[in-house]
Amino acid sequence: MQLSKAIIASLKKDLVRSVPSAAQLELPEKVLQFGTGVLLRGLPDYFIDKANKQQIFNGRVVVVKSTDASGADAFEAQNGLYTICVRGLEDGRQVNEYIVNSAISRVLSAKNQWQQILEVAQSPQLEVIISNTTEMGIVMSEDKITDQPPASFPGKLLAVLYERFKAFNGTKKSGLVIIPTELIIDNGRQLKDIVLKLAAQNELEAAFISWLNDANHFCSSLVDRIVPGKLAGADLEQTQQQLGYTDELMIMSEVFRLWAIEAPDPRVAEVLSFAKTDPGVVIAPDIEKFRELKLRLLNGTHTLSCALAYLCGFETVKAAMADTDFDAFVTKLSKTELARAVAGTNISYEEACKFADAVIERFKNPFLDHKWLSISFAYTSKMLMRNVPLIKKYYGSGEGGASSAMALGFAAYLLFMKSDQEGAGYMGSANGKAYMINDDKAAVLSQKWKAAANPAAVVTAVLADMGLWNEDLNQVPGFAAAVTQQLQFLTQSSAKAALLNIIKE
Structure with a gap:
């Protein structure tokens, strides 16, 4: 009936x-x-x-x-x-x-x-x-x-x-x-x-x-x-x-x-x-606080976790969050770093952490098959809009360091964007599998990798590109060095090893 x-x-x-x-x-x-x-x-x-x-x-x-x-x-x-x-x-x-x-x-x-x-x-x-x-x-x-x-x-x-x-x-x-x-x-x-x-x-x-x-x-x-x-x-x-x-x-x-x-x-x-x-x-009377929490702690956590999760071999958000180590990474990223950067005049650290807890629980939803490759769509513009302001604030406050989850998340994004042109598109590769990069900046990132002699040069060239970030992110105190260290770790070891290294800090 x-x-x-x-x-x-x-x-x-x-x-x-x-x-x-x-x-x-x-x-x-x-x-x-x-x-x-x-x-x-x-x-x-x-x-x-x-x-x-x-x-x-x-x-x-x-x-x-x-x-x-x-x-x-x-x-x-x-x-x-x-x-x-x-x-x-x-x-x-x-x-x-x-x-x-x-x-x-x-x-x-x-x-x-x-x-x-x-x-x-x-x-x-x-x-x-x-x-x-x-x-x-x-x-x-x-x-x-x-x-x-x-x-x-x-x-x-x-x-x-x-x-x-x-x-x-x-x-x-x-x-x-x-x-x-x-x-x-x-x-x-x-x-x-x-x-x-x-x-x-x-x-x-x-x-x-x-x-x-x-x-x-x-x-x-x-x-x-x-x-x-x-x-x-x-x-x-x-x-x-x-x-x-x-x-x-x-x-x-x-x-x-x-x-x-x-x-x-x-x-x-x-x-x-x-x-x-x-x-x-x-x-x-004003809902800007809720917009900021969603943009930075929900969307921002997605963006800074996306590439690392995929490089670790996880296809979906729930699969990544079922892994104890990746869960610990997301917790450190959202509550120890992003929440501190979000906190200010209108949002307390406690409010940010409460929202982050809800985000973590949502990521663990066993009924949702949210694919990381879908989240990576328009990756560069999402990174610019959602995360660059918090990266600048966190590192500008002196709290950021080489072992920050933000730095690893950004480094993983750079490695994820390493690609070769195939026809009209750009393909990356991880864990023996090829994947399509759906990003209007794919050609720019691909060229940066091909022109650079080593990971440090990639970081310097990408962060300096005004067309990507509207400013030179090499000027953010300590950020370039931290991302370089994490990218070297990723390329010399593995995504899982870099993840474990971060959560041990």
């Missing part, structure tokens, strides 16, 4: 931890969501469903989809219900639980049901708009609000807001909380700027512009949760057999969840009452 509200009462309550009541399936529609993707269903919709089950938010989500899938619509067939398989580690305990999410009331097609979407805009129950339309979704266009529908997401949003303005005669209480989750910095501010430009381009009246500015809250936000999506074939079949029903919308997510929402006005917290039900929702 297929998941739908008709079978809710017959679900195996011993297996499905969280099941909606009949009343929750009739809650008013308070959210308009642009996007049907797994991130939205696994994070914002997860929080809304959790709050509804605690009778706190008491509102459901109308989803707008921009594409039309062929055949029967699974959302309609399943009454918007879907299963979230939450899998991972939390406080050292393995989690594997199933939740039937009832946050979504219906899904409307922007192409075929635009008038119905505009009717949602006229609803007095509507309070929130959420989006995830990819980074390319928040862009300026030539959209007209009279288009059916406007092509871009900002164009659609402007049309919805204008419809609401007209329906409620521009009253302040009819304003909405608008939260984009696209992965761009200051996404709320950028979205608002584009909507205002589109309003001017469409020659909309001054009263609407004032309402747009004064009555609505465009909140920048940061999302952090790995939601791989649909289960793999055998896993899906086994899970559905165990649960006793089929589910075309079933998704998996890790345990960790964070939705940081920037909102100086206390009115926003009143509207987003679902934040009360889970510490993973944070509403704060």
Whole structure:
């Protein structure tokens, strides 16, 4: 049988931890969501469903989809219900639980049901708009609000807001909380700027512009949760057999969840009452701290661990973290070094270490097959953005040395980038296996290796390249010497030996 509200009462309550009541399936529609993707269903919709089950938010989500899938619509067939398989580690305990999410009331097609979407805009129950339309979704266009529908997401949003303005005669209480989750910095501010430009381009009246500015809250936000999506074939079949029903919308997510929402006005917290039900929702006047923690301690640890893990022979993150020695390396890197460099005026060392502990636990998730080669995509630009600022701070403070995990991580990156051109691409080799380097700087690094007489010369040439780092990293006190020592160790011995040498310090 297929998941739908008709079978809710017959679900195996011993297996499905969280099941909606009949009343929750009739809650008013308070959210308009642009996007049907797994991130939205696994994070914002997860929080809304959790709050509804605690009778706190008491509102459901109308989803707008921009594409039309062929055949029967699974959302309609399943009454918007879907299963979230939450899998991972939390406080050292393995989690594997199933939740039937009832946050979504219906899904409307922007192409075929635009008038119905505009009717949602006229609803007095509507309070929130959420989006995830990819980074390319928040862009300026030539959209007209009279288009059916406007092509871009900002164009659609402007049309919805204008419809609401007209329906409620521009009253302040009819304003909405608008939260984009696209992965761009200051996404709320950028979205608002584009909507205002589109309003001017469409020659909309001054009263609407004032309402747009004064009555609505465009909140920048940061999302952090790995939601791989649909289960793999055998896993899906086994899970559905165990649960006793089929589910075309079933998704998996890790345990960790964070939705940081920037909102100086206390009115926003009143509207987003679902934040009360889970510490993973944070509403704060400034969310830069959370962006910094994620960028430096999650992404940065990935980047400085990636090459070393692959050179050691580990294909996936979980395989590397199952190794006691590599676990010790990641712990030293993230808590002893990166956390110290992150700590400052707005982030305490204790906060950084707490976040690092969560990162380490996420890396150990036995249910995720996160490949190091995937993480190595655009390796050089990631190293520049995520790690160079911390390298400069750590070594500039005098704490960095030859035995730093940072130095080994950077040296391993250099060795990983040693390659030969094959056709239009560049191939590296480790442990007798060739691998493709997906980095726009691959040719530059390859040439540095070919032109250098020894590892020390490679380090000097790479660190001096302004095109890679926008500065000469040889000027960072002690860093070049430390990386040189680690690269010599890597080339003369092995990645595993270099790893053991570091963690013994």
